[in-house]
Amino acid sequence: MKGKNNAMSRIGTDCVHGGYTPKNGEPRQIPIIQSTTFKYDSSEDMGRLFDLEASGYFYSRLQNPTNDYVAARICALEGGSAAMLTASGQAANFFAVFNLCGAGDHVVCSSAIYGGTYNLFNVTMRKMGIDFTFVTPDCPDETLKAAFRPNTKAVFGETISNPSLAVLDLERFAKAAHDHGVPIIIDNTFPTPVNCRPIEWGVDIVTHSTTKYMDGHASGVGGALVDAGRFDWFAHAAKFPGLTTPDESYHGLVYAERFGLGGAFITKATAQLMRDFGAAPSPHNSYLVGLGLESLQVRMERHCKNAQAVAEFLEKHERIAWVNYCGLPANRYYALARKLMPNGSCGVISFGVRGGRAAAEVFMKALRVAIIATHVADARTCVLHPANATHRQLSEDALISAGVPGDLVRLSVGIEDAADIIEDLDQALFFVR
Ligand SMILES: *Cc1c(COP(=O)(O)O)cnc(C)c1O
Numbered sequence: 196m197k198g199k200n201n202a203m204s205r206i207g208t209d210c211v212h213g214g215y216t217p218k219n220g221e222p223r224q225i226p227i228i229q230s231t232t233f234k235y236d237s238s239e240d241m242g243r244l245f246d247l248e249a250s251g252y253f254y255s256r257l258q259n260p261t262n263d264y265v266a267a268r269i270c271a272l273e274g275g276s277a278a279m280l281t282a283s284g285q286a287a288n289f290f291a292v293f294n295l296c297g298a299g300d301h302v303v304c305s306s307a308i309y310g311g312t313y314n315l316f317n318v319t320m321r322k323m324g325i326d327f328t329f330v331t332p333d334c335p336d337e338t339l340k341a342a343f344r345p346n347t348k349a350v351f352g353e354t355i356s357n358p359s360l361a362v363l364d365l366e367r368f369a370k371a372a373h374d375h376g377v378p379i380i381i382d383n384t385f386p387t388p389v390n391c392r393p394i395e396w397g398v399d400i401v402t403h404s405t406t407k408y409m410d411g412h413a414s415g416v417g418g419a420l421v422d423a424g425r426f427d428w429f430a431h432a433a434k435f436p437g438l439t440t441p442d443e444s445y446h447g448l449v450y451a452e453r454f455g456l457g458g459a460f461i462t463k464a465t466a467q468l469m470r471d472f473g474a475a476p477s478p479h480n481s482y483l484v485g486l487g488l489e490s491l492q493v494r495m496e497r498h499c500k501n502a503q504a505v506a507e508f509l510e511k512h513e514r515i516a517w518v519n520y521c522g523l524p525a526n527r528y529y530a531l532a533r534k535l536m537p538n539g540s541c542g543v544i545s546f547g548v549r550g551g552r553a554a555a556e557v558f559m560k561a562l563r564v565a566i567i568a569t570h571v572a573d574a575r576t577c578v579l580h581p582a583n584a585t586h587r588q589l590s591e592d593a594l595i596s597a598g599v600p601g602d603l604v605r606l607s608v609g610i611e612d613a614a615d616i617i618e619d620l621d622q623a624l625f626f627v628r
Pocket of ligand 1: 284286311312356382385403405
């Protein structure tokens with residue numbers, strides 16, 4: 196879906212109005228078009244849609260109006276040229292990479308990424324013949340440069356990594372990608388466009404797990420891809436034949452020619468990947484994402500304010516071994532975070548409880564406000580021990596390289612009253628000996 200009203204200026208306004216402008220007498224709220232199919236008067240009309248010669252809806256696996264309104268809102272928020280929704284964040288990251296790569300290709304990837312993404316890349320996509328070189332976000336320039344190969348097709352990273360909370364130097368990684376003639380894909384789930392707009396730092400493709408702050412209420416799993424529309428596929432035509440040579444499944448159409456730099460990437464991902472893999476979101480789930488987006492700016496402000504207060508409390512607590520939050524001046528990413536995210540980063544903090552794994556478990560059991568959940572980034576404060584949950588499949592070495600030591604507790608600070616969250620942590624820490 197092309198971003199229609201990028202002209203709207205400020206982020207809080209786009210959260211509420213972006214992507215959907217009802218005409219006279221039309222529904223005020225984004226309508227849920229809960230229909231698999233769309234009716235046409237003639238098969239010629241329908242044929243033109245199938246051939247991508249006309250734009251319109253015919254089957255909700257490929258496109259649906261509700262999904263497109265919400266995609267256009269996210270597109271406006273990120274300042275992109277086109278966007279699409281997927282059924283999950285996993286599908287969004289898979290599509291982003293697989294839209295550029297095939298068997299025999301290679302991707303340079305930050306090692307500090309979500310466990311599910313690491314598994315997707317390092318296990319499943321390797322089985323498809325795509326190779327990955329992982330570099331730490333803080334690696335020297337020479338190491339980053341040395342990771343590229345002639346068959347490298349993309350760079351991938353997370354603005355703020357889940358759960359290790361490393362902040363990626365977007366400008367440095369974007370420059371390395373562009374120096375090697377490839378685009379950079381950034382998963383911007385944690386800061387959201389309210390706190391960081393990667394496209395403004397040179398990023399080409401932005402992905403999201405909308406499951407997190409965008410939905411904001413733990414109500415639906417979803418994902419999104421946004422294209423900045425700036426990467427010149429023709430300047431590196433030999434690397435990206437999928438965008439610059441004819442697609443025989445659409446009568447020899449060339450995506451970058453027909454849809455331009457602004458539309459090629461998302462149209463290809465819709466026409467090929469959504470068509471073939473079918474990771475389409477339900478219109479009802481997309482509606483919930485749209486609803487969540489309306490309050491995104493207000494919620495992010497509160498998440499960040501609460502997280503800052505909680506991080507400062509934990510940092511001073513005698514039973515806490517260490518705290519990782521880029522809003523703390525002692526944090527190694529403080530300066531970079533101030534530059535990329537001057538209004539705040541996200542509501543997720545990680546820390547170690549004195550006494551390691553066992554102590555962390557005692558502490559977590561005693562919590563009352565914060566609940567144990569395999570989730571982050573919704574209105575309710577929740578807590579997780581990644582080494583026992585999301586990162587279970589990782590070896591000890593991979594855990595260290597992903598920045599997730601065994602004693603790490605991930606705390607997603609919600610939008611409750613900060614004083615209640617802090618009191619809860621304090622009473623639970625009392626049980627740690
Ligand atoms: C949760 C998450 C994902 C995966 O998204 P799902 O919606 O769970 O499929 C990808 N990246 C990041 C940074 C995440 O936090």
